[in-house]
Amino acid sequence: MDAFRFAIVSDLHIALPHTIWDSPQRFHLVEVSIPVLETILDRLSGLDLEFLLIPGDLTQHGEPENHHWLAKRLAELPYPVYVIPGNHDIPVAVANDHSIGMADFAGYYPHCGYGQPHGLDYTVELRPGLHLIGLNSNHFNAEGKQVGRVLESQLDWLDDQLQQLRGEEVWLMVHHNVIEHLPGQSENGLGRRYMLDNAPQLRRLLRSHGVQLVFTGHLHVQDIAQAGDLYDITTGSTVSYPHPYRVLEYRRDTQGQTWLQIESGRVDGVQDWENLGQLSRDWMGDRAYPFMLRLLTDAPLYLSRESAEPLIPSLRYFWANIADGDAQFEFSHFPVQPRQFFESFSAIHPEGHLALIDNHIALKLTSSL
Numbered sequence: 001m002d003a004f005r006f007a008i009v010s011d012l013h014i015a016l017p018h019t020i021w022d023s024p025q026r027f028h029l030v031e032v033s034i035p036v037l038e039t040i041l042d043r044l045s046g047l048d049l050e051f052l053l054i055p056g057d058l059t060q061h062g063e064p065e066n067h068h069w070l071a072k073r074l075a076e077l078p079y080p081v082y083v084i085p086g087n088h089d090i091p092v093a094v095a096n097d098h099s100i101g102m103a104d105f106a107g108y109y110p111h112c113g114y115g116q117p118h119g120l121d122y123t124v125e126l127r128p129g130l131h132l133i134g135l136n137s138n139h140f141n142a143e144g145k146q147v148g149r150v151l152e153s154q155l156d157w158l159d160d161q162l163q164q165l166r167g168e169e170v171w172l173m174v175h176h177n178v179i180e181h182l183p184g185q186s187e188n189g190l191g192r193r194y195m196l197d198n199a200p201q202l203r204r205l206l207r208s209h210g211v212q213l214v215f216t217g218h219l220h221v222q223d224i225a226q227a228g229d230l231y232d233i234t235t236g237s238t239v240s241y242p243h244p245y246r247v248l249e250y251r252r253d254t255q256g257q258t259w260l261q262i263e264s265g266r267v268d269g270v271q272d273w274e275n276l277g278q279l280s281r282d283w284m285g286d287r288a289y290p291f292m293l294r295l296l297t298d299a300p301l302y303l304s305r306e307s308a309e310p311l312i313p314s315l316r317y318f319w320a321n322i323a324d325g326d327a328q329f330e331f332s333h334f335p336v337q338p339r340q341f342f343e344s345f346s347a348i349h350p351e352g353h354l355a356l357i358d359n360h361i362a363l364k365l366t367s368s369l
Helices: 030-044 064-075 102-108 152-164 199-208 276-286 289-297 305-315 318-324 336-343
Strands: 004-008 052-054 081-083 122-127 130-135 138-140 146-148 169-174 213-216 223-227 230-234 244-252 258-266 361-365
Touching: 030 244, 064 102, 081 130, 130 152, 152 199, 199 230, 276 318, 289 305, 289 318
Parallel strands: 004 052, 052 081, 130 169, 169 213, 213 230
Antiparallel strands: 004 244, 122 130, 138 146, 223 230, 244 258, 258 361
């Protein structure tokens, strides 16, 4: 099988100028959503891509005009694009004056995987022997609150699809994280909402069918997490520092070993935002105080506010460094417990040593096409 190349962009949060919601505490620079996307698409244009994956949060808040703009733009690209909804794309169960509802999403993207959907899930053949399953992870509980999970009916459907595709290679794309990308993410109140509620159940199903690659978004960080033979490759947001994208190459070496080579790029500037990288890093740092205060005073540290506040200036760029990927932290001036906690967010290779694993790496796969 010849090598082939594809790309990932995630959490685009597309916002036409007249739709932008102005909130002083938002981390998202939606003002640059369209010029950053156009810059990335221009860079991808000469790479002979086979397809593009977008793991959700296509729009700012599910506005019909933003979905319409993006759907039209994706249809103009010379390669197939496959999308799934994020929590921002269907923020309400039933359409209202501002946002589309769950029943409306597939109708905007029939050319992006939803030609013959099973609800908001689908299966497509990317190339002979290779299939992508797009899985919706956005639902509403009895109180009408949006939750990230995969329903039992979806798991049954997924199991059936994987049974039918036994012997073929299958990749999964889902918005919420399937494997922890941060220490204690599934238990921490700040990190838990970015993971599937029933991630362990989904992981067991995927492992039972030999699925190795899952592509996620939502968290707005560059990170690759591993659990056994299963990889969760999450890609940061195009409207948040460092405004990243990924280019991936699936290849086989001369010994017949299959690899997924991952390279990451970033957009450091666009028109009217020439110094975008530093501006967005500072934008995030300027809004870090309440987030860091909660991280310090909540589980597992439970510091008093009096003990926490002196540490916050040193954490101004902590989340920006996490989002950047491959972060290495050293807080020798912190007390022992917070020092150990924050240093545990350093990128660690599966073999236990510090390494650059989030942006540029070759993953060794056990299956091959």
